[in-house]
Amino acid sequence: MTTVSRFGALRARLRSPIEPAFLVRRSLGAVVALWGAVTIVFLMLYATGNPAEVLAPETATAEQVAELARQYGFDQPLHKQYLDFLLNVTQGIFPNSLYTARPAFQEVLMRVPNTLLLGFTAVVLGSALGLLIGYLSSSSQNALMRTIPIRVLMFVQSVPNFFMGLLLIYLFSLTLRWLPTSGFSSWRNLILPIVTLACYVAPNVARLFRSTMNETRFDEHILTARAKGISERAVRIRHNAINALAPVTTLIGLQLGGVLAGAVVVETLFAYPGVGQLLVQSVVSRDYPVALAAVILICLGYNLASLLVDILVVIIDPRAQNR
Amino acid sequence: MSAVSTSSAAPARRRLPPLTVTVALVALAAMVVTTFSAPLLGLDPYKQDLMAMLLPPSPQHPFGTDLLGRDIAARVIWGGIPPLFVGFSAAAAAVLMGLGLGLLAGYRQGLTDSVLSRLADIQMSIPGLVLALLILVLFGASITNLIIVIALESWTMHFRVVRSQVMTVRNLAFVEAARLAGIGEESIVLRHILPSTIPILAVTGTANFSQALLMEAALSFLGIGVQPPTADWGMMVSEGQAQLANAWWVAMFPGIALVAVMWCAQVVGDWLADVYSVRGDELQ
């Protein structure tokens, strides 16, 4: 009879599903995507014809513009400008804001924590709500529980996010006076924006989770689990539900772009001082350095979040790495 | 084949849509027709009447008036034109682009596929609204630009599904059989591959329409889309936000119009996805 140490027994049950090859491949993909995004920004800037004019304040004279052009090297050959641009961006060097005269990246970075808080909480909340309602509508014994919550969510999905926010303001701020309408002076300001954003995430999550649960309910490994004699609840959750999480997590990853776009709108609606609001403000006021810096940082954040979600998917379903 | 499969010899291929879907289709058609016949209805969305500012709904002004005394009902009808037009055109353009490039990438594979796929990946690494904001502000916010921007942002959705479908179908035995029958590659694409992409394009197309509409509304809400005084639902909601406390109708009616169109499009889209068995994680 073999003997074994406690460590050996533990090791036999633990193993990371993530293969190094996958990690490398995916990270490389993220870097390439980011490079592509920065290049697109660069191209946008130069497609206007006169980047110096774009980056200079509106009141600048022709001389000042020419001075700026020389300063930033816009008179140099294109490929050299491109390389300089890339180098500068990776180091975080960017022109200053036209209004506050602070470096553009700094302006944006100041706002990142706020948007992160908003976005992260909204995704978590929205996903949790979606999973709950999806589970109910697929596995609940009560017929009402199976139909009503998800129908409500479906209706919510057809309400555009800015209108949803508006309705919430009308109800909770103006009529009931429970919550403030805008700004960021206390935690109360967070509730409505988070709820509005979560309403974007929840419906699709619920729908996909429900259909996946229903589809996989008769999968053979569920039958095998039941054949082992473990409790029905363990079968439903450990085998059915957690396995069904894989496509849902992929979906959440795909929705992150929409969440960021939604954040832009929601922050503007609620005058919430995040990166999205800064982006819109800077775009409207033609503060291009800040606008471009915001775009680049948003892309960075999006790609990182996407990478993390993909890793999460692999942890749930190791087969996803071998696509 | 299990003992409980109950398909009979001739399954009905075309099932009639359920009642909700028919209602949604009819409603959608009605709204589209009303909106695009706005010029014929003789309503003026621009007429200001500073004596009649912010009036609540009444028989003369069924939806009330806004800050400049304009009739909101008229503006709601006219205001549907930009979103619906942009939504439809952008979706159509995106579908065509996605179909063409997806066919190319899926069928040719190799370098073409790698390049196009990387392009799509890079495109998808910038959230749509963000890119749209940038482009519109640099190049101006005309309806044409709106359509172009939204189409550019959403072609990847169709590209992915078409490419995946083409890659699956081209390896199926019946395509190989067709090759062995000696009909040309072009015939194969037209006879076998293209028709197999239509169902899924129907689904992604309707999803795209909803998304495009939403994006147009959001951009106009932010002030970067359609500019005043043109009537546009998104923009009207934005104008109404300031008056929300004392004149709720200014923002509510255009918002409700948006919800109505979105809901109809969603019901139809869901039904199509159901009929053609497409899952949510394949759509985004």
Add this chain to the structure above:
Amino acid sequence: MSFLDIAGLQIEIHSRAGAVHPVRGVSLQIDCGEAVGLVGESGCGKTITSMAIAGLLPQAATLRADRFIVGNLDMHGADAASWREVRRNSVGVIFQNPMKALNPRMLIGTQLVEAMLPQDRKSLRASYLKSMELLEAVGITNPAARLRQYPHELSGGLAQRVVIAMALARGPKLLIADEPTTALDASVQKQILDLIDKLRAELGLAVLMVTHDLGVVRERVDRVAVMYAGRIIENGNTADVIRKSSHPYTAALVAAMPSIDHGPDMPLQGLEGLPPPLIDLPAGCALRPRCSFSSEICARIDPPLEYIARTNHWAACHNNRGDRIELPATAGQILPSVTRLERDPEPIMQVRAVSKVFGERNLLNFRQHNKIPAVSNVSLSISDGEALGIVGESGSGKTTVARMMVGLETPTTGDILFRDRSVAMLAPAGVDQWRREVQFVFQDSSSSLNPRFSVARSIEESLLAVEPDEEVRRKRVGQLLAEVGLTEAMASRRPDQLSGGQRQRVGIARALARNPRLIIADEPVSALDVSVQATILNLLNKLRRERGMSYVIISHDLGVIRYICDRVIVMHRGKIVESGYTEEVLKNPGHDYTKKLIDAAPRHLKELAYA
């Protein structure tokens, strides 16, 4: 002492189309330590019956029985908790596809521990030791490494051993095996079945072996029950049931199996048609539409299961006269030597020293593919009027060779010649001739026909390039349909409205459209039910006789090869290990691998039947 005692089991499932009765009165007894086989083709209700015994029916199913005793407990109307107890203590189940039966996201070790009794998994160390014990008992070498692996990293045979270990973890008294080897290669099948036998002997298990393969059952179980359309129609000692079948369906099953012990001189017989759908069955015997013995009483009364003294077992047929059933001769059964019209000694196609390596590096995709060649230095030739078989297991490269011969793949090295000219260098006219004279029949008829096309349109496609006149094409399609035994009415049907056998006939009709001299068929009958296989094989023989065609038949089934092919090539891991005349190779196999294949194939079936 009986462990399982069921009488009059009926199961009803409510679906949108109505009430389905997949089980219409099944009685079964299994004693402790006994092995019983439950045999039938797809749709007969055997799987549902076995699931009912384990309490794993879907919620929409309702169950009625006169007696339903499992392991000394009366389970009639039992609730979910009682069934869980039964599954925990007395019954273990193994399923058909081990890859699907294991949870892809959990480690093998974790899943194994989940199956154990609470006292075995009190601590990490205890569960580890028990896991090792279980894995060793099912013959897994290096069990410690397996515990830390994911299901997709295991081979099919290994995964099935794990599933068996899980089923036995709590020491059940009955093991239900639902098609345990169907998804596995022939040589692995034998290992798994041997393992089950061994465990049965060691642990005194009762075994219920559910399968469609009479061959599997013949050698391994004491008694066998044959099911058709939800009822048991024959039941008794295995040797008796097979040798002295007293029901037409059993006789047909026995007669339809191409065994390597019987060659082209003893023709196969199949049953035309399909089992009836199990909704609203008409009165009378369910086999009547397909049975050549049916009489008037068969249309009115469903025959009861009766004891037949002469043959010492039970059968349900009005027409048994207490003796073995003799199936009537079917037309075109005796096979004279193939009539040759003008025999061209020159080979139609030749394969010369061909190798194929898969996997091109994709520039922007940093993945490397295996460099193991799929096909390695293979040569063969096929002449007019010959039938060549290529046999091997999955991964042997046989399909790749076939595909290269028609141009669906190109060889990495070596040459493929059509009528003495290299196919790589053919001019368009030459390519056209090649395509005309050499045709291909695909394995899986459900994907070889465009699901949106009607049958006629699919067949017509072969003619599109050569016959511009639509009317002529239509007529030709009609002729082809008749030749393969299908009616004109089928021309407008879609593939999903046809049965597997009918679809395969369409595939053959399509291949015949341009009157080829050589047909290459890739596993032409593997995806079909046994009784239908026989009809397709008979069709292939008939066509060969009438048209004087040559065949190259790819199959993993030695019985099929023996029935149709004069010569055979045995392939293993991309190489040819043996070749020669079929009879010779089967009587005196030279290579070890050939011996292994022959060994793993079921034998003695027909021999005993005609004893």
